[in-house]
Amino acid sequence: MVKEDKEEKRSSVELYMLRQSIKRLEQKRSFNMSTSLVTLYIPPKTRLSDITNQLRDELGTATNIKDRATGKAVASALQSIISRMKNVINGENGLVIYCGMTGLNNMEYHLIVPPEPVGIKLYMCDSTFHTDHLKEMLEPKKKYGLMIVSRGGATFATLTGTTLNIIKNEDSYVPKKHKMGGQSQRRFERLVEEAATRWYNKMGEMMNQIYLEDYPVEAIVVGGPAISNSQYLESKSIDYRIKEKVIGIYDVGYTEYAGIKELMGQAQDKLADFELIHERKLMNRFLEHLGKDTGLVTYGEKAVRDVLEKGAVDIVLISEQVDKVNITLKCNDCNHSYAETTIKSKYDAFIKNLSDMKCPKCGETRVEIKNENDFVEEINEIAKSSGATVEMISPSHEDGAILYNTFGGIAAILRYKVFEY
Numbered sequence: 001m002v003k004e005d006k007e008e009k010r011s012s013v014e015l016y017m018l019r020q021s022i023k024r025l026e027q028k029r030s031f032n033m034s035t036s037l038v039t040l041y042i043p044p045k046t047r048l049s050d051i052t053n054q055l056r057d058e059l060g061t062a063t064n065i066k067d068r069a070t071g072k073a074v075a076s077a078l079q080s081i082i083s084r085m086k087n088v089i090n091g092e093n094g095l096v097i098y099c100g101m102t103g104l105n106n107m108e109y110h111l112i113v114p115p116e117p118v119g120i121k122l123y124m125c126d127s128t129f130h131t132d133h134l135k136e137m138l139e140p141k142k143k144y145g146l147m148i149v150s151r152g153g154a155t156f157a158t159l160t161g162t163t164l165n166i167i168k169n170e171d172s173y174v175p176k177k178h179k180m181g182g183q184s185q186r187r188f189e190r191l192v193e194e195a196a197t198r199w200y201n202k203m204g205e206m207m208n209q210i211y212l213e214d215y216p217v218e219a220i221v222v223g224g225p226a227i228s229n230s231q232y233l234e235s236k237s238i239d240y241r242i243k244e245k246v247i248g249i250y251d252v253g254y255t256e257y258a259g260i261k262e263l264m265g266q267a268q269d270k271l272a273d274f275e276l277i278h279e280r281k282l283m284n285r286f287l288e289h290l291g292k293d294t295g296l297v298t299y300g301e302k303a304v305r306d307v308l309e310k311g312a313v314d315i316v317l318i319s320e321q322v323d324k325v326n327i328t329l330k331c332n333d334c335n336h337s338y339a340e341t342t343i344k345s346k347y348d349a350f351i352k353n354l355s356d357m358k359c360p361k362c363g364e365t366r367v368e369i370k371n372e373n374d375f376v377e378e379i380n381e382i383a384k385s386s387g388a389t390v391e392m393i394s395p396s397h398e399d400g401a402i403l404y405n406t407f408g409g410i411a412a413i414l415r416y417k418v419f420e421y
């Protein structure tokens with residue numbers, strides 16, 4: 001089995017919330033569709049005083065913008081960023097700042113500390129906020145080893161996201177078998193086999209060097225013509241840590257680059273599966289406890305809130321499909337207050353319709369928001385205060401779909417049994 005990825009800096013729930021904020025930022029438009037929304041990417045180690053000076057320069061040129069309303073909007077966005085700069089600290093991943101008017105009197109300011117170092121320096125005014133570079137950081141980043149090996153040669157590559165990197169092509173010195181006949185034929189064949197063994201041993205050592213030392217990978221797939229019949233992977237020269245990382249073996253017709261491409265195609269599903277191995281292990285742990293009736297798991301919103309309150313939870317599993325926001329509304333006419341639930345993607349529309357919303361008690365349209373709670377954020381806060389962690393589970397695999405469809409989208413793995421009297 002392959003070790004779980006422990007080096008992930010941000011927890012899955014933090015990445016989930018960041019993804020949700022990006023989704024909302026993407027939908028924002030400048031108030032009059034002018035190019036007045038400011039996007040600012042600040043790389044790590046950049047002095048913020050330099051950025052402030054640059055923004056002051058931009059402020060000077062904003063007065064030259066032909067359309068006066070646009071010029072004013074850009075200027076006030078810049079001033080808004082500059083005035084906050086004193087309180088901002090640039091850390092090891094840099095910063096991303098979004099600022100601008102999305103409504104006539106609605107200046108928005110968003111500061112994001114990205115999960116990975118900002119690789120570009122960017123200042124941009126547009127009718128939308130630019131999120132591409134930030135989104136790239138949230139894409140799967142596991143590194144895989146792809147290897148093609150046969151008696152004729154070997155090719156080593158790595159794959160990260162969609163980036164394929166050919167590391168090395170190695171030509172073999174194993175002679176081709178051909179007919180000689182008689183005694184010398186058998187001797188020749190024995191020599192060929194000995195050469196093949198040496199060749200495979202050498203490739204095993206190279207595999208250790210490349211995938212353990214030079215380009216450490218999380219998992220490896222191996223391909224080659226008739227690889228499944230070869231003894232290659234049983235070679236003693238291959239480190240046990242490398243053997244543990246091999247998650248697939250594929251018979252591939254081609255060698256070298258074409259072989260790697262073919263292998264990539266064949267192993268696609270396996271690799272996509274591996275991306276989610278951490279999530280699947282968590283779900284399996286939950287289902288196993290449930291099946292054995294150990295009393296160490298529970299599910300459904302009410303039950304999970306209950307065990308969280310008792311401080312008994314180790315891990316909370318939440319389906320990414322649960323994106324509800326709980327809103328408490330209050331009628332200003334009759335004082336009636338009531339609860340509504342919306343989902344994040346419809347949140348903005350919900351707010352827009354607020355002025356037309358009728359009070360269910362008196363029918364007047366003077367309803368306002370008293371209180372609102374993002375479900376995942378709320379559960380995460382409760383979990384943190386009791387020492388539990390929250391893990392987001394995507395619905396893109398079978399076990400993940402079960403969490404939403406069968407268990408109400410939320411479940412908990414407990415530290416100890418909670419007895420009910």
Ligand SMILES: [Zn+2]
Pocket residue numbers: 331332333334335336359360361362363364
């Ligand atoms: Zn009312």
